[in-house]
Amino acid sequence: MASGGFNPPMLHLHQATPADWGPRAAAHIDEILIDHAHLEKKAASTALTLLFRYPDEPALQRPLSALAREELSHFELVLDHIDARGGTFGKAFPSAYAAQLSQQIRRAEPLRLLDTLLVCALIEARSCERMKHLAEALPAGPLADLYAGLLASEARHHTLYVDLCEQIFAPAEVRERLSALAIRESEIIAALPREARLHSRAPA
Amino acid sequence: MASGGFNPPMLHLHQATPADWGPRAAAHIDEILIDHAHLEKKAASTALTLLFRYPDEPALQRPLSALAREELSHFELVLDHIDARGGTFGKAFPSAYAAQLSQQIRRAEPLRLLDTLLVCALIEARSCERMKHLAEALPAGPLADLYAGLLASEARHHTLYVDLCEQIFAPAEVRERLSALAIRESEIIAALPREARLHSRAPA
Numbered sequence: 001m002a003s004g005g006f007n008p009p010m011l012h013l014h015q016a017t018p019a020d021w022g023p024r025a026a027a028h029i030d031e032i033l034i035d036h037a038h039l040e041k042k043a044a045s046t047a048l049t050l051l052f053r054y055p056d057e058p059a060l061q062r063p064l065s066a067l068a069r070e071e072l073s074h075f076e077l078v079l080d081h082i083d084a085r086g087g088t089f090g091k092a093f094p095s096a097y098a099a100q101l102s103q104q105i106r107r108a109e110p111l112r113l114l115d116t117l118l119v120c121a122l123i124e125a126r127s128c129e130r131m132k133h134l135a136e137a138l139p140a141g142p143l144a145d146l147y148a149g150l151l152a153s154e155a156r157h158h159t160l161y162v163d164l165c166e167q168i169f170a171p172a173e174v175r176e177r178l179s180a181l182a183i184r185e186s187e188i189i190a191a192l193p194r195e196a197r198l199h200s201r202a203p204a
Numbered sequence: 205m206a207s208g209g210f211n212p213p214m215l216h217l218h219q220a221t222p223a224d225w226g227p228r229a230a231a232h233i234d235e236i237l238i239d240h241a242h243l244e245k246k247a248a249s250t251a252l253t254l255l256f257r258y259p260d261e262p263a264l265q266r267p268l269s270a271l272a273r274e275e276l277s278h279f280e281l282v283l284d285h286i287d288a289r290g291g292t293f294g295k296a297f298p299s300a301y302a303a304q305l306s307q308q309i310r311r312a313e314p315l316r317l318l319d320t321l322l323v324c325a326l327i328e329a330r331s332c333e334r335m336k337h338l339a340e341a342l343p344a345g346p347l348a349d350l351y352a353g354l355l356a357s358e359a360r361h362h363t364l365y366v367d368l369c370e371q372i373f374a375p376a377e378v379r380e381r382l383s384a385l386a387i388r389e390s391e392i393i394a395a396l397p398r399e400a401r402l403h404s405r406a407p408a
Contacts, residue, residue, distance in 0.1 A: 055242075066276075072269045
């Protein structure tokens with residue numbers, strides 16, 4: 001997906017983010033950046049966890065390794081922006097979004113793998129959508145450019161996770177489960193506290 | 205360190221690997237490659253673990269993120285060689301070397317960070333030394349080239365871990381602890397079983 005038009009159905013999101021999220025989040029951009037840096041690091045870590053858990057799934061190895069590398073390069077990029085603005089990167093507070101999404105993952109294999117790949121796909125999709133809102137709400141400049149540049153990667157990662165899932169599981173099963181998880185994802189994010197985070201309700 | 209001369213004291217290793225290790229390991233190169241792929245992935249994971257544990261140490265963030273990216277690109281490279289030889293990557297058996305080295309890490313901070321960085325430095329040093337042996341023992345060709353190419357990265361990673369440690373701790377304390385851990389590392393690896401692994405005694 002190019003950074004031009006944004007098409008939620010393509011990303012399998014059930015419900016779009018309310019229009020006021022972008023301007024409200026953009027007003028807290030320094031907090032958003034720190035949260036974002038942690039999210040890139042966490043995305044790399046999740047891909048690596050999958051590599052450790054499933055060494056016997058050849059389809060996952062190189063793509064998830066390359067994805068983790070890209071998330072880490074984005075982590076470094078976001079740190080550069082935090083530094084340039086005089087911010088300080090430090091400890092993260094646990095994310096209710098990730099915790100509640102993880103609860104949707106069924107425990108027994110191979111369903112655990114199916115669900116984990118699709119939860120990762122939905123997190124990437126939501127990140128993409130939120131970055132699009134930020135890119136539009138931020139004043140023209142390095143941060144608007146940062147988000148306009150990154151959202152295409154997030155869309156690509158969304159597609160990668162869905163594609164990997166369809167290489168391992170029956171596509172019909174993948175689509176059905178993805179729809180169900182997308183509904184839960186929209187319910188979860190709509191009920192989160194108002195906070196300056198990429199995956200929460202808009203700060204007040 | 206260039207891939208030309210090899211200088212154990214520069215890498216802070218207490219005891220050099222016996223000369224027969226290279227030819228004996230080279231005779232089991234397909235097993236060594238699979239072990240090696242796991243080690244690259246593990247090295248990335250360890251760097252990421254440090255990023256999660258110490259978000260408040262600015263000196264660690266970008267260097268360890270970049271190091272993790274490089275380890276992952278080596279993981280992918282080694283997978284390519286395994287594939288090219290018709291091998292199959294799969295589950296790893298736990299490494300007694302890593303487990304016994306981890307037992308040397310003191311539990312209380314900041315000593316835990318000091319020791320972890322130096323244990324990582326020593327693992328990179330030993331990897332470098334072993335890769336040099338492999339590069340020399342393997343017949344001229346893609347695998348000898350692989351190891352001749354990678355050993356310089358391992359030496360660089362060794363130096364990076366020691367340098368990061370000296371940015372956070374007093375250099376004299378770092379040198380003293382590094383010497384002590386290097387003695388233990390040499391004792392540990394000399395007492396491991398004979399196995400086709402990068403960090404074990406030579407296979408019989």
